[in-house]
Amino acid sequence: MKVLVSNDDGLDAQGIQTLAATLSSEYHTRVVAPDRNRSGASNSLTLTRPLQPVQVREGQYRVDGTPTDCVNLGMSGVIEDSEFDVVVSGINHGPNLGDDVIYSGTVAAALEARHLGRPALAVSLVGNTHFDTAAKVALLLLKRLITDSHSLALPPKIILSINVPDLPYESLSGIKITRLGHRHSAQPAVSAQHPRGIESYWIGALSEPYDAASGTDFDAVKNGYVSITPIHADMTCHSVLSTLDDWAGSISI
Template sequence: MKILLSNDDGYQAPGLQALYEALKTEADVEVVAPEHNNSAKSNALTLHSPLYVHDAHNGFRYVNGTPADCVHVALTGLLGYRPDLVVSGINNGANMGDDTIYSGTVGAAMEGYLFGVPAIAFSQVERGWSEIASAARKAADIVRRFAQQASADAPPWLLNVNIPNRPYDALLPVKVCRLGRRHAAERVITQANPHGDTMYWIGGAGPAKDGAEGTDFHATAQGHVSLTPLKVDLTDHDNLRYWAQAAARLQDAR
Protein backbone atom coordinates (compact mmCIF):
# COMPACT_ATOMS: atom_id res chain seq x y z
CA MET A 1 0.00 0.00 0.00
CA LYS A 2 1.17 3.51 -0.82
CA ILE A 3 0.15 6.35 1.49
CA LEU A 4 0.50 10.09 0.96
CA LEU A 5 0.85 11.71 4.38
CA SER A 6 0.34 15.41 5.08
CA ASN A 7 -0.87 17.71 7.87
CA ASP A 8 -1.50 21.36 8.70
CA ASP A 9 0.85 21.86 11.66
CA GLY A 10 3.94 21.74 9.43
CA TYR A 11 6.49 19.13 8.48
CA GLN A 12 8.29 19.33 11.85
CA ALA A 13 5.17 18.73 13.96
CA PRO A 14 5.36 15.88 16.50
CA GLY A 15 1.98 14.55 15.35
CA LEU A 16 3.21 14.11 11.78
CA GLN A 17 6.41 12.39 12.87
CA ALA A 18 4.55 10.04 15.22
CA LEU A 19 2.02 9.11 12.55
CA TYR A 20 4.77 8.48 10.02
CA GLU A 21 6.60 6.16 12.42
CA ALA A 22 3.37 4.24 13.08
CA LEU A 23 2.45 3.91 9.40
CA LYS A 24 5.82 3.18 7.81
CA THR A 25 5.63 -0.47 8.85
CA GLU A 26 2.18 -0.73 7.21
CA ALA A 27 2.91 0.87 3.84
CA ASP A 28 5.22 2.93 1.68
CA VAL A 29 4.64 6.39 3.15
CA GLU A 30 5.51 9.60 1.31
CA VAL A 31 5.33 12.83 3.33
CA VAL A 32 4.50 16.12 1.64
CA ALA A 33 3.58 18.69 4.28
CA PRO A 34 3.49 22.47 4.74
CA GLU A 35 6.65 24.34 5.63
CA HIS A 36 4.90 26.24 8.42
CA ASN A 37 1.79 25.89 10.56
CA ASN A 38 -1.30 26.30 8.39
CA SER A 39 -4.10 25.72 10.86
CA ALA A 40 -7.58 26.86 9.75
CA LYS A 41 -6.57 27.11 6.07
CA SER A 42 -9.37 24.73 5.09
CA ASN A 43 -9.22 23.88 1.36
CA ALA A 44 -7.33 27.00 0.29
CA LEU A 45 -5.04 26.73 -2.75
CA THR A 46 -2.23 29.16 -3.56
CA LEU A 47 -2.91 30.62 -7.01
CA HIS A 48 -1.01 33.92 -7.17
CA SER A 49 2.48 33.00 -6.02
CA PRO A 50 4.80 30.11 -6.89
CA LEU A 51 5.08 26.98 -4.78
CA TYR A 52 8.40 25.33 -4.00
CA VAL A 53 9.08 21.81 -2.78
CA HIS A 54 12.09 21.22 -0.53
CA ASP A 55 13.67 18.11 0.95
CA ALA A 56 13.90 18.05 4.75
CA HIS A 57 16.71 16.42 6.72
CA ASN A 58 14.37 13.61 7.85
CA GLY A 59 13.38 12.58 4.33
CA PHE A 60 10.08 14.46 4.33
CA ARG A 61 9.26 17.00 1.65
CA TYR A 62 7.72 20.35 2.50
CA VAL A 63 5.93 23.03 0.51
CA ASN A 64 5.67 26.78 1.09
CA GLY A 65 1.90 26.56 0.87
CA THR A 66 -1.29 25.24 2.39
CA PRO A 67 -2.19 21.66 3.31
CA ALA A 68 -4.40 21.42 0.21
CA ASP A 69 -1.48 22.75 -1.87
CA CYS A 70 0.69 19.92 -0.60
CA VAL A 71 -1.77 17.19 -1.57
CA HIS A 72 -2.68 18.89 -4.84
CA VAL A 73 0.94 19.25 -5.96
CA ALA A 74 1.71 15.69 -4.87
CA LEU A 75 -1.21 14.17 -6.77
CA THR A 76 -0.83 16.24 -9.94
CA GLY A 77 2.82 15.61 -10.70
CA LEU A 78 5.19 15.45 -7.75
CA LEU A 79 4.70 11.80 -6.81
CA GLY A 80 4.47 10.34 -10.29
CA TYR A 81 2.02 7.70 -9.06
CA ARG A 82 -1.43 7.49 -7.48
CA PRO A 83 -1.38 6.63 -3.77
CA ASP A 84 -3.87 4.18 -2.34
CA LEU A 85 -4.72 6.44 0.57
CA VAL A 86 -4.25 10.06 1.69
CA VAL A 87 -3.75 10.48 5.44
CA SER A 88 -3.61 13.84 7.23
CA GLY A 89 -2.50 14.57 10.80
CA ILE A 90 -2.18 13.98 13.60
CA ASN A 91 -3.49 17.46 14.36
CA ASN A 92 -2.60 19.31 17.53
CA GLY A 93 -6.15 19.64 18.86
CA ALA A 94 -9.65 18.53 17.97
CA ASN A 95 -11.40 18.90 14.63
CA MET A 96 -15.00 18.23 15.59
CA GLY A 97 -18.31 19.78 14.63
CA ASP A 98 -17.95 23.07 12.78
CA ASP A 99 -14.15 22.82 13.07
CA THR A 100 -14.17 20.59 10.00
CA ILE A 101 -15.19 23.55 7.80
CA TYR A 102 -12.05 25.48 8.77
CA SER A 103 -9.60 22.67 9.39
CA GLY A 104 -6.45 22.45 7.30
CA THR A 105 -6.08 18.87 8.49
CA VAL A 106 -9.46 17.98 7.02
CA GLY A 107 -8.69 20.18 4.00
CA ALA A 108 -5.62 18.11 3.12
CA ALA A 109 -7.59 14.88 3.37
CA MET A 110 -10.47 16.36 1.40
CA GLU A 111 -8.12 17.35 -1.42
CA GLY A 112 -7.23 13.69 -1.81
CA TYR A 113 -10.91 12.76 -1.73
CA LEU A 114 -11.67 15.31 -4.46
CA PHE A 115 -9.08 13.57 -6.64
CA GLY A 116 -10.82 10.25 -6.06
CA VAL A 117 -8.42 8.90 -3.43
CA PRO A 118 -9.81 7.60 -0.10
CA ALA A 119 -8.66 9.81 2.75
CA ILE A 120 -8.57 10.01 6.55
CA ALA A 121 -7.96 13.06 8.77
CA PHE A 122 -6.66 12.37 12.29
CA SER A 123 -6.70 14.77 15.25
CA GLN A 124 -6.06 14.60 18.98
CA VAL A 125 -8.83 16.01 21.14
CA GLU A 126 -6.59 18.12 23.38
CA ARG A 127 -3.68 20.28 22.32
CA GLY A 128 -0.14 19.68 23.57
CA TRP A 129 0.76 16.27 22.08
CA SER A 130 0.22 14.29 25.28
CA GLU A 131 -0.10 10.55 24.52
CA ILE A 132 0.80 11.21 20.88
CA ALA A 133 2.42 7.77 20.50
CA SER A 134 -0.84 6.14 21.63
CA ALA A 135 -2.83 8.27 19.18
CA ALA A 136 -0.49 7.31 16.34
CA ARG A 137 -0.80 3.63 17.22
CA LYS A 138 -4.60 3.89 17.20
CA ALA A 139 -4.48 5.78 13.88
CA ALA A 140 -2.41 2.96 12.38
CA ASP A 141 -5.02 0.46 13.61
CA ILE A 142 -7.72 2.43 11.80
CA VAL A 143 -5.69 2.71 8.61
CA ARG A 144 -5.04 -1.03 8.70
CA ARG A 145 -8.75 -1.72 9.22
CA PHE A 146 -10.01 0.45 6.38
CA ALA A 147 -7.18 0.03 3.89
CA GLN A 148 -8.89 -3.00 2.37
CA GLN A 149 -11.77 -0.71 1.39
CA ALA A 150 -9.43 1.63 -0.48
CA SER A 151 -9.38 -0.34 -3.72
CA ALA A 152 -9.16 1.38 -7.08
CA ASP A 153 -12.60 0.07 -8.04
CA ALA A 154 -14.40 1.40 -4.95
CA PRO A 155 -15.73 4.98 -4.71
CA PRO A 156 -13.55 7.27 -2.57
CA TRP A 157 -14.48 8.05 1.01
CA LEU A 158 -13.46 10.69 3.55
CA LEU A 159 -13.22 10.01 7.28
CA ASN A 160 -12.66 12.44 10.13
CA VAL A 161 -11.21 10.83 13.28
CA ASN A 162 -10.63 12.39 16.71
CA ILE A 163 -8.60 10.51 19.31
CA PRO A 164 -8.73 11.34 23.04
CA ASN A 165 -5.39 12.02 24.76
CA ARG A 166 -5.30 8.72 26.64
CA PRO A 167 -2.92 5.79 26.91
CA TYR A 168 -3.56 3.25 24.17
CA ASP A 169 -5.16 0.68 26.48
CA ALA A 170 -7.45 3.34 27.96
CA LEU A 171 -8.94 4.36 24.60
CA LEU A 172 -12.51 3.15 24.24
CA PRO A 173 -13.66 1.61 20.93
CA VAL A 174 -14.25 3.63 17.79
CA LYS A 175 -17.72 5.15 17.55
CA VAL A 176 -19.20 6.26 14.25
CA CYS A 177 -20.71 9.69 14.92
CA ARG A 178 -22.32 12.68 13.32
CA LEU A 179 -20.71 16.08 13.63
CA GLY A 180 -21.77 18.17 16.60
CA ARG A 181 -22.07 21.96 16.54
CA ARG A 182 -20.24 24.76 18.33
CA HIS A 183 -21.46 28.09 19.62
CA ALA A 184 -20.11 31.11 17.79
CA ALA A 185 -16.44 31.84 18.37
CA GLU A 186 -15.30 34.01 21.25
CA ARG A 187 -14.89 37.76 20.76
CA VAL A 188 -12.04 39.07 18.66
CA ILE A 189 -8.95 40.06 20.66
CA THR A 190 -7.57 43.56 20.11
CA GLN A 191 -4.10 44.87 20.90
CA ALA A 192 -2.08 47.94 20.01
CA ASN A 193 1.17 47.46 18.11
CA PRO A 194 4.28 49.59 18.88
CA HIS A 195 3.07 52.20 16.38
CA GLY A 196 -0.32 52.54 18.05
CA ASP A 197 -2.25 50.68 15.35
CA THR A 198 -4.95 48.26 16.45
CA MET A 199 -4.30 44.58 15.80
CA TYR A 200 -7.08 42.01 15.69
CA TRP A 201 -6.69 38.35 16.63
CA ILE A 202 -9.41 35.81 15.90
CA GLY A 203 -10.92 34.58 19.17
CA GLY A 204 -10.97 31.00 20.36
CA ALA A 205 -13.51 28.43 19.23
CA GLY A 206 -16.76 28.42 21.16
CA PRO A 207 -17.90 25.55 23.39
CA ALA A 208 -20.05 22.71 22.10
CA LYS A 209 -23.59 23.80 21.25
CA ASP A 210 -24.73 20.34 20.21
CA GLY A 211 -22.76 17.69 22.06
CA ALA A 212 -25.62 15.25 22.41
CA GLU A 213 -25.23 11.50 22.34
CA GLY A 214 -24.32 10.42 18.85
CA THR A 215 -22.04 13.40 18.18
CA ASP A 216 -18.26 13.45 18.00
CA PHE A 217 -18.16 15.76 21.03
CA HIS A 218 -20.09 13.27 23.15
CA ALA A 219 -18.13 10.22 22.02
CA THR A 220 -14.69 11.70 22.71
CA ALA A 221 -15.82 13.11 26.07
CA GLN A 222 -16.61 9.53 27.07
CA GLY A 223 -13.16 8.36 25.96
CA HIS A 224 -14.17 6.87 22.61
CA VAL A 225 -12.37 7.50 19.34
CA SER A 226 -14.86 9.32 17.11
CA LEU A 227 -15.11 8.54 13.41
CA THR A 228 -17.31 10.64 11.14
CA PRO A 229 -17.72 9.97 7.41
CA LEU A 230 -17.79 13.29 5.56
CA LYS A 231 -19.10 14.42 2.19
CA VAL A 232 -18.46 17.53 0.13
CA ASP A 233 -21.93 18.20 -1.29
CA LEU A 234 -23.15 21.38 0.45
CA THR A 235 -26.51 21.38 -1.33
CA ASP A 236 -29.48 21.89 1.01
CA HIS A 237 -31.37 18.93 -0.46
CA ASP A 238 -34.16 19.08 2.13
CA ASN A 239 -35.15 22.58 1.03
CA LEU A 240 -34.63 22.40 -2.74
CA ARG A 241 -38.40 22.41 -3.35
CA TYR A 242 -38.90 25.44 -1.10
CA TRP A 243 -36.26 27.46 -2.91
CA ALA A 244 -37.61 26.38 -6.29
CA GLN A 245 -41.02 27.74 -5.28
CA ALA A 246 -39.44 30.94 -3.97
CA ALA A 247 -37.57 31.41 -7.24
CA ALA A 248 -40.78 30.81 -9.21
CA ARG A 249 -42.62 33.49 -7.16
CA LEU A 250 -39.76 35.87 -7.82
CA GLN A 251 -40.07 35.19 -11.54
CA ASP A 252 -43.87 35.72 -11.43
CA ALA A 253 -43.43 39.08 -9.67
CA ARG A 254 -41.44 40.55 -12.57
Protein backbone atom coordinates in the same frame (compact mmCIF):
# COMPACT_ATOMS: atom_id res chain seq x y z
CA MET B 1 0.41 0.24 -0.70
CA LYS B 2 1.67 3.82 -0.98
CA VAL B 3 0.52 6.39 1.59
CA LEU B 4 0.78 10.17 1.33
CA VAL B 5 0.90 11.91 4.70
CA SER B 6 0.17 15.61 5.18
CA ASN B 7 -1.09 17.98 7.87
CA ASP B 8 -1.68 21.65 8.74
CA ASP B 9 0.66 21.99 11.74
CA GLY B 10 3.80 21.88 9.60
CA LEU B 11 6.37 19.30 8.60
CA ASP B 12 8.27 19.32 11.90
CA ALA B 13 5.20 18.99 14.12
CA GLN B 14 5.24 16.07 16.53
CA GLY B 15 1.91 14.78 15.28
CA ILE B 16 2.88 14.24 11.66
CA GLN B 17 6.29 12.84 12.52
CA THR B 18 4.74 10.31 14.92
CA LEU B 19 2.13 9.37 12.32
CA ALA B 20 4.69 9.00 9.54
CA ALA B 21 6.96 6.81 11.65
CA THR B 22 4.07 4.54 12.63
CA LEU B 23 2.65 4.16 9.12
CA SER B 24 6.13 3.61 7.66
CA SER B 25 6.41 0.44 9.71
CA GLU B 26 3.74 -1.11 7.49
CA TYR B 27 3.50 0.95 4.30
CA HIS B 28 5.55 2.86 1.74
CA THR B 29 5.08 6.41 3.04
CA ARG B 30 5.86 9.89 1.75
CA VAL B 31 5.33 13.09 3.75
CA VAL B 32 4.41 16.38 2.04
CA ALA B 33 3.52 19.11 4.53
CA PRO B 34 3.55 22.90 4.97
CA ASP B 35 6.82 24.57 5.94
CA ARG B 36 5.09 26.18 8.94
CA ASN B 37 1.90 26.02 10.95
CA ARG B 38 -1.09 26.56 8.63
CA SER B 39 -3.89 25.76 11.07
CA GLY B 40 -7.19 27.26 9.95
CA ALA B 41 -6.17 27.34 6.28
CA SER B 42 -9.25 25.32 5.34
CA ASN B 43 -9.41 24.38 1.63
CA SER B 44 -7.42 27.35 0.33
CA LEU B 45 -5.14 26.89 -2.67
CA THR B 46 -2.20 29.18 -3.47
CA LEU B 47 -2.97 30.63 -6.91
CA THR B 48 -1.08 33.94 -6.90
CA ARG B 49 2.49 32.61 -6.92
CA PRO B 50 4.41 29.42 -7.69
CA LEU B 51 5.09 26.89 -4.96
CA GLN B 52 8.49 25.43 -4.11
CA PRO B 53 8.51 21.90 -2.67
CA VAL B 54 11.84 21.09 -1.02
CA GLN B 55 13.04 17.65 0.04
CA VAL B 56 14.17 18.03 3.66
CA ARG B 57 15.03 14.41 4.38
CA GLU B 58 14.46 11.01 2.82
CA GLY B 59 10.80 10.76 1.86
CA GLN B 60 9.81 14.10 3.42
CA TYR B 61 9.06 17.37 1.65
CA ARG B 62 8.08 20.82 2.84
CA VAL B 63 5.96 23.19 0.76
CA ASP B 64 5.61 26.96 1.16
CA GLY B 65 1.86 26.70 0.90
CA THR B 66 -1.34 25.33 2.42
CA PRO B 67 -2.29 21.77 3.34
CA THR B 68 -4.43 21.57 0.20
CA ASP B 69 -1.43 22.72 -1.87
CA CYS B 70 0.64 19.93 -0.33
CA VAL B 71 -1.78 17.16 -1.25
CA ASN B 72 -2.36 18.64 -4.70
CA LEU B 73 1.38 18.72 -5.43
CA GLY B 74 1.96 15.38 -3.77
CA MET B 75 -0.49 13.69 -6.12
CA SER B 76 0.42 15.63 -9.26
CA GLY B 77 3.68 13.89 -10.08
CA VAL B 78 5.90 16.57 -8.57
CA ILE B 79 6.90 14.31 -5.70
CA GLU B 80 8.67 11.00 -6.24
CA ASP B 81 6.46 7.90 -6.06
CA SER B 82 3.38 10.08 -6.55
CA GLU B 83 0.98 7.24 -7.41
CA PHE B 84 -0.45 7.13 -3.90
CA ASP B 85 -3.23 4.74 -2.93
CA VAL B 86 -4.46 6.60 0.13
CA VAL B 87 -3.89 9.90 1.99
CA VAL B 88 -3.73 10.27 5.76
CA SER B 89 -3.80 13.82 7.13
CA GLY B 90 -2.65 14.54 10.68
CA ILE B 91 -2.06 14.00 13.46
CA ASN B 92 -3.63 17.38 14.19
CA HIS B 93 -2.52 19.09 17.40
CA GLY B 94 -5.95 19.52 18.96
CA PRO B 95 -9.51 18.55 18.07
CA ASN B 96 -11.42 18.90 14.85
CA LEU B 97 -14.87 18.49 16.33
CA GLY B 98 -18.17 19.90 15.14
CA ASP B 99 -17.83 23.21 13.31
CA ASP B 100 -14.02 22.99 13.52
CA VAL B 101 -14.03 21.05 10.25
CA ILE B 102 -15.07 24.20 8.36
CA TYR B 103 -11.71 25.80 9.14
CA SER B 104 -9.47 22.78 9.52
CA GLY B 105 -6.51 22.44 7.19
CA THR B 106 -6.16 18.84 8.34
CA VAL B 107 -9.66 17.97 7.15
CA ALA B 108 -9.14 20.05 4.00
CA ALA B 109 -6.05 18.05 3.04
CA ALA B 110 -8.10 14.86 3.24
CA LEU B 111 -10.92 16.42 1.20
CA GLU B 112 -8.44 17.42 -1.51
CA ALA B 113 -7.28 13.82 -1.71
CA ARG B 114 -10.87 12.61 -2.10
CA HIS B 115 -11.45 15.28 -4.75
CA LEU B 116 -8.47 13.85 -6.63
CA GLY B 117 -9.88 10.34 -6.41
CA ARG B 118 -8.13 8.81 -3.41
CA PRO B 119 -9.58 7.61 -0.10
CA ALA B 120 -8.49 9.71 2.85
CA LEU B 121 -8.46 9.91 6.62
CA ALA B 122 -8.12 13.05 8.74
CA VAL B 123 -6.74 12.24 12.20
CA SER B 124 -6.84 14.65 15.16
CA LEU B 125 -5.71 14.26 18.76
CA VAL B 126 -7.97 16.00 21.26
CA GLY B 127 -4.95 17.26 23.21
CA ASN B 128 -1.19 17.43 22.84
CA THR B 129 0.23 14.45 24.71
CA HIS B 130 -0.63 10.97 23.44
CA PHE B 131 0.30 11.22 19.78
CA ASP B 132 1.36 7.58 19.88
CA THR B 133 -2.24 6.63 20.70
CA ALA B 134 -3.59 8.54 17.71
CA ALA B 135 -0.95 7.00 15.46
CA LYS B 136 -1.86 3.48 16.59
CA VAL B 137 -5.54 4.22 15.96
CA ALA B 138 -4.74 5.60 12.49
CA LEU B 139 -2.74 2.49 11.58
CA LEU B 140 -5.44 0.15 12.89
CA LEU B 141 -8.22 1.91 10.99
CA LEU B 142 -6.18 2.16 7.80
CA LYS B 143 -5.49 -1.59 7.89
CA ARG B 144 -9.16 -2.37 8.40
CA LEU B 145 -10.31 0.02 5.69
CA ILE B 146 -7.94 -1.62 3.23
CA THR B 147 -9.05 -5.11 4.25
CA ASP B 148 -12.76 -4.25 4.25
CA SER B 149 -12.77 -1.92 1.23
CA HIS B 150 -15.07 -4.11 -0.88
CA SER B 151 -17.59 -4.97 1.83
CA LEU B 152 -17.66 -1.46 3.33
CA ALA B 153 -18.22 0.28 -0.03
CA LEU B 154 -18.26 3.90 1.14
CA PRO B 155 -19.86 6.38 -1.27
CA PRO B 156 -17.50 8.44 -3.45
CA LYS B 157 -16.13 11.75 -2.15
CA ILE B 158 -16.40 10.63 1.50
CA ILE B 159 -13.56 11.13 3.99
CA LEU B 160 -13.41 9.94 7.57
CA SER B 161 -12.63 12.54 10.23
CA ILE B 162 -11.16 10.75 13.24
CA ASN B 163 -10.81 12.38 16.66
CA VAL B 164 -8.83 10.49 19.28
CA PRO B 165 -9.07 11.22 23.03
CA ASP B 166 -5.78 12.28 24.60
CA LEU B 167 -5.41 9.03 26.56
CA PRO B 168 -3.08 6.04 26.68
CA TYR B 169 -4.12 3.52 24.03
CA GLU B 170 -5.22 0.94 26.60
CA SER B 171 -7.51 3.52 28.25
CA LEU B 172 -9.64 4.14 25.15
CA SER B 173 -13.29 3.09 25.54
CA GLY B 174 -13.67 1.95 21.93
CA ILE B 175 -14.88 3.44 18.65
CA LYS B 176 -18.11 5.27 17.84
CA ILE B 177 -19.47 6.45 14.49
CA THR B 178 -20.70 10.00 15.03
CA ARG B 179 -22.24 13.08 13.51
CA LEU B 180 -20.75 16.54 13.84
CA GLY B 181 -21.82 18.50 16.89
CA HIS B 182 -21.98 22.29 16.92
CA ARG B 183 -20.22 25.05 18.83
CA HIS B 184 -21.53 28.42 19.95
CA SER B 185 -20.32 31.37 17.88
CA ALA B 186 -16.61 32.13 18.22
CA GLN B 187 -15.58 34.44 21.02
CA PRO B 188 -14.99 38.13 20.14
CA ALA B 189 -11.72 39.26 18.60
CA VAL B 190 -9.03 40.20 21.13
CA SER B 191 -7.08 43.43 20.86
CA ALA B 192 -3.32 42.95 20.42
CA GLN B 193 -0.62 45.43 21.37
CA HIS B 194 1.41 46.44 18.32
CA PRO B 195 4.83 48.06 18.97
CA ARG B 196 4.08 50.78 16.39
CA GLY B 197 0.59 51.50 17.62
CA ILE B 198 -1.16 49.90 14.64
CA GLU B 199 -4.65 48.68 15.48
CA SER B 200 -4.49 44.87 15.46
CA TYR B 201 -6.43 41.90 16.79
CA TRP B 202 -6.24 38.18 17.45
CA ILE B 203 -9.15 36.11 16.12
CA GLY B 204 -11.36 35.06 19.02
CA ALA B 205 -10.97 31.62 20.56
CA LEU B 206 -13.32 28.72 19.87
CA SER B 207 -16.41 28.54 22.05
CA GLU B 208 -17.80 25.57 23.93
CA PRO B 209 -20.24 23.27 22.13
CA TYR B 210 -23.98 23.83 22.34
CA ASP B 211 -24.84 20.56 20.61
CA ALA B 212 -22.85 17.79 22.27
CA ALA B 213 -25.69 15.30 22.59
CA SER B 214 -25.37 11.54 22.39
CA GLY B 215 -24.29 10.58 18.89
CA THR B 216 -22.08 13.63 18.36
CA ASP B 217 -18.32 13.63 18.05
CA PHE B 218 -18.09 15.84 21.17
CA ASP B 219 -19.95 13.29 23.27
CA ALA B 220 -17.94 10.31 22.02
CA VAL B 221 -14.56 11.88 22.77
CA LYS B 222 -15.73 13.15 26.16
CA ASN B 223 -16.49 9.55 27.11
CA GLY B 224 -13.16 8.19 25.92
CA TYR B 225 -14.22 6.88 22.51
CA VAL B 226 -12.49 7.39 19.20
CA SER B 227 -14.94 9.38 17.07
CA ILE B 228 -15.26 8.61 13.36
CA THR B 229 -17.40 11.05 11.37
CA PRO B 230 -18.02 10.60 7.64
CA ILE B 231 -17.71 13.94 5.83
CA HIS B 232 -18.32 14.91 2.23
CA ALA B 233 -17.86 18.09 0.24
CA ASP B 234 -21.41 18.33 -1.13
CA MET B 235 -22.71 21.33 0.80
CA THR B 236 -26.11 21.30 -0.93
CA CYS B 237 -29.00 21.42 1.54
CA HIS B 238 -31.07 18.76 -0.19
CA SER B 239 -33.96 19.00 2.28
CA VAL B 240 -34.97 22.49 1.05
CA LEU B 241 -34.54 22.00 -2.70
CA SER B 242 -38.24 21.29 -3.26
CA THR B 243 -39.35 24.27 -1.14
CA LEU B 244 -36.98 26.61 -2.95
CA ASP B 245 -38.03 25.21 -6.33
CA ASP B 246 -41.66 26.08 -5.62
CA TRP B 247 -40.63 29.53 -4.37
CA ALA B 248 -38.47 30.27 -7.39
CA GLY B 249 -41.26 29.17 -9.70
CA SER B 250 -43.43 31.98 -8.34
CA ILE B 251 -40.88 34.64 -9.35
CA SER B 252 -41.09 36.19 -12.80
CA ILE B 253 -38.02 37.64 -14.48
